[in-house]
Every structure is written in structure tokens, then in C-alpha cells.
Amino acid sequence: MDLSLVERENVLLGQDFLTWLWFxxxxxxxxxxxxxxxxFSLQMEQRVSVQGGEGEGLETATVSSPRGELTEAKTGLRxxxxxxxxxxxxxxxxxxxxxxxxxxxxxLSGLKTPKISTKDDEGEDTDGKFLEKLFLLERCLEMFxxxxxxxLGLRMSKDWAAETARxxxxxxx
Numbered sequence: 001m002d003l004s005l006v007e008r009e010n011v012l013l014g015q016d017f018l019t020w021l022w023f024x025x026x027x028x029x030x031x032x033x034x035x036x037x038x039x040f041s042l043q044m045e046q047r048v049s050v051q052g053g054e055g056e057g058l059e060t061a062t063v064s065s066p067r068g069e070l071t072e073a074k075t076g077l078r079x080x081x082x083x084x085x086x087x088x089x090x091x092x093x094x095x096x097x098x099x100x101x102x103x104x105x106x107x108l109s110g111l112k113t114p115k116i117s118t119k120d121d122e123g124e125d126t127d128g129k130f131l132e133k134l135f136l137l138e139r140c141l142e143m144f145x146x147x148x149x150x151x152l153g154l155r156m157s158k159d160w161a162a163e164t165a166r167x168x169x170x171x172x173x
Contacts (some may be wrong), residue, residue: 014103015051017151022048022083024168033051040092040143046098052081060084076139077171090143095142104127106148111140 022044024030031039049062050073061081073083083103087110095114102109113136116129131141154163165166 008119010106011084011104013155014082014106016155017148018083018086018103019077019166020151020154020163021088021147022086023170027166032143032144032150034142038092040090042091042143042147043089044070045087045089045098047085047087048083049085050076050081051084052076055083074171077114088144090140092139092143095136097136097143099140099144100145106142108141111137113137113140 021042025043029041033039033043047062047064048070049060051058051060053059059081061073061076061148062085063070077083085100085102087098087100090099097114098110098112099108101107111134116132116136154160
């Protein structure tokens with residue numbers, strides 16, 4: 001098997017996913033459901049990188065905006081670039097998770113979970129803090145998996161062509 005072909009396909013799938021996710025979260029407020037029926041929302045946050053071209057012609061534009069204005073990155077989409085890195089903000093109830101996603105390998109970095117109590121009260125189980133942090137990490141991965149599974153379901157359905165047409169309209173608006 002040609003590993004470089006698999007790597008290219010993964011990159012394209014990751015770019016399609018992040019580009020679609022930006023469209024979806026910019027166009028409407030989307031609520032996703034966990035297995036326990038609790039809902040969460042997701043939005044692109046403050047930092048997006050778009051990339052296009054190949055080899056020496058590879059061009060990348062990274063936009064970081066404290067107000068979330070990502071117009072320069074969207075201009076990159078109009079020139080044929082696709083999202084290759086994005087910062088995502090998951091929100092459930094009052095809790096928020098912030099994470100950077102890389103389209104090439106679906107690597108997650110810079111994960112910030114909701115804060116946990118750091119007071120060391122007498123008699124408090126110090127393992128409990130560690131376990132709570134692990135739970136919060138797992139919750140973020142669960143939410144990411146749910147969103148990606150929804151994307152894959154759409155990507156492999158007959159509705160994908162209509163969805164890509166909507167994404168193209170959004171890019172050109």
C-alpha cells in the first residue's frame with residue numbers, strides 16, 4: 001500500500017472535516033447529543049489556518065483574532081485553500097473545552113478543560129482531582145468523536161453533494 005496516498009487521503013478528509021465544521025458552526029447554532037442525551041455546542045474559535053497548493057507552491061495563511069473575525073482565512077477559502085488547523089470550543093452547560101485540531105493527522109493539542117477545584121482540603125482524595133481531569137479529557141474526546149461521526153455519516157451519504165454546494169455558497173458569500 002502506498003503510504004503517501006493514505007496520508008494524502010487523511011489530509012483531504014481532515015481538511016474537508018474542518019472546512020465543513022467551520023461552515024456548519026458559522027451558518028447555524030448546532031447542538032450535538034451525547035449518548036446520555038445531554039447536548040453540547042461547538043464553534044470555531046479565534047485561530048484558523050488555511051492551506052493550499054503542493055510542494056514548493058504550498059501556501060498557508062493563519063489568522064488569529066481575539067474577536068473571532070476570521071475574514072482573511074475565509075478569503076483563503078475563496079482562493080481554493082482548505083482549513084488545515086482550527087481551534088475548537090466545545091460548550092456543555094457552563095463547561096468549556098478549547099482544543100486545536102490538525103487536519104493532517106487529527107492530532108489534538110493545547111487542550112484546555114474546564115477548571116477543577118485545586119484546593120487541597122484536608123482529607124480530600126488527591127486521586128479524585130486526577131480522575132476528574134481524566135474524565136474531562138475523555139469527555140472532550142467523546143464530543144469530538146460525535147461531531148466527526150456525524151461528518152462521516154454525511155460525507156458518505158448521497159446528501160454530500162448538496163452539502164458541498166452549500167459550503168461553496170457560504171465560502172463565496
